[in-house]
Amino acid sequence: AQKVTQAQTEISVVEKEDVTLDCVYETRDTTYYLFWYKQPPSGELVFLIRRNSFDEQNEISGRYSWNFQKSTSSFNFTITASQVVDSAVYFCALSELTGANSKLTFGKGITLSVRP
Amino acid sequence: DTGVSQDPRHKITKRGQNVTFRCDPISEHNRLYWYRQTLGQGPEFLTYFQNEAQLEKSRLLSDRFSAERPKGSFSTLEIQRTEQGDSAMYLCASGAHRTSTDTQYFGPGTRLTVL
Numbered sequence: 477a478q479k480v481t482q483a484q485t486e487i488s489v490v491e492k493e494d495v496t497l498d499c500v501y502e503t504r505d506t507t508y509y510l511f512w513y514k515q516p517p518s519g520e521l522v523f524l525i526r527r528n529s530f531d532e533q534n535e536i537s538g539r540y541s542w543n544f545q546k547s548t549s550s551f552n553f554t555i556t557a558s559q560v561v562d563s564a565v566y567f568c569a570l571s572e573l574t575g576a577n578s579k580l581t582f583g584k585g586i587t588l589s590v591r592p
Numbered sequence: 593d594t595g596v597s598q599d600p601r602h603k604i605t606k607r608g609q610n611v612t613f614r615c616d617p618i619s620e621h622n623r624l625y626w627y628r629q630t631l632g633q634g635p636e637f638l639t640y641f642q643n644e645a646q647l648e649k650s651r652l653l654s655d656r657f658s659a660e661r662p663k664g665s666f667s668t669l670e671i672q673r674t675e676q677g678d679s680a681m682y683l684c685a686s687g688a689h690r691t692s693t694d695t696q697y698f699g700p701g702t703r704l705t706v707l
Contacts, residue, residue, distance in 0.1 A: 480634075511695070519681065521635070521698035567634050578687070578694055579625065579648070582634030 478503045480570050482583035489558050490591050497553040497586050499568030505529075510544065510551045511569040511580065521567070527551065558590045594618065596699035598684050604705045605674055612670045613702045617686030623694055624667050626659060628652065629681040629701070638682075641667060674706045 479502040489495045501510065512524040525535065527544050535542045539556045555562055565587050569580040597616045605611050617624050622643050627635035638657070640648045643664040653659075656674075661667040671678055681701045687694030 513698070518700070519703070520700040521683065521685075523695055523697060526695050569634070578623075578696075579637040579640055580627075580635070580696060582636070584632070584634050 478505075478508075478570050478572055478581045480568050480581055480583035482568055482586050484586045485584070486587045486589070488589045488591065491560060492557050493590075494554060494556050495558050495588065495590075497555075497566050497568075497588070499551045499553065499583060501549050501551065501568070501570045503549075503570060503572055505572045507572075509571040509578070511571065512542070512551075512553050513567045513569065513582075514564045515567065515585070516564040524553075555588075558588075560590050560592055563588060563590045596684055596686050596697055598682075598699040598702050600702055601700060602703050602705075604707065606707050607674060607676060609674055610670065610672045611674060611704065612668055613682055613684075613704075615667045615669070615684030615686075615699060617666070617684070618688075618697060619665075621686035621688045621694075621697075622664065623687040623696075624661055625685040625687070625696060626667070626669055627683040627685065629683055630679075635683050638669075671704075674704075676706050679704055679706045 481500045508529045510527045513521045515521050541554045543552045565585040567582050567585045569582045571578045599614045624641040626638040629635040639659050641661040656672045659669045681703050683701045685696035685698045687696045
């Protein structure tokens with residue numbers, strides 16, 4: 477069975493600090509997708525990134541970067557120069573390609589608080 | 593591009609009542625998912641539609657829960673004889689099956705409180 481572990485539950489940083497959110501996953505499949513979503517206080521899950529298991533290149537998008545390492549089954553997310561607007565709950569999720577249903581398995585989320 | 597919408601945003605009901613939620617996916621998306629999220633947890637998969645066909649249901653979905661997507665567009669999730677344990681955020685997501693998987697885009701959710 478697939479599983480996503482986000483060991484950090486709450487992180488608090490001061491604005492402009494860098495912060496890394498950890499994600500470790502378990503799957504028996506060789507083909508799968510990994511995702512990060514952001515859930516601000518309003519409640520709506522906002523898609524941030526999707527990565528497939530064959531692409532281990534790191535990705536950077538503005539202040540966001542992602543480090544995917546199959547050897548350690550990790551898909552970590554770094555926010556550089558954090559801002560108050562980054563305060564939210566961040567979820568890592570896994571999708572296996574079994575059958576037609578690409579349902580997501582989520583971790584428990586990490587609550588990030590960025591203080592001014 | 594209109595996103596996923598859900599109605600109502602909040603629902604308060606008494607134990608034993610029936611409730612129905614609606615989800616309108618992104619118009620060109622043929623896949624629709626329902627998830628449930630309780631406090632301090634990540635969303636958990638409930639059920640999945642491809643067009644109008646309900647292809648998978650989680651064991652979380654007891655027989656008091658039923659979901660439909662009659663014309664392959666909007667979907668409804670009904671809970672009969674609600675219990676306090678049903679209190680949660682119910683999230684809908686849609687995706688377009690163009691490749692072997694799809695990115696799911698979520699609606700704002702319906703927060704259910706059962707008194």
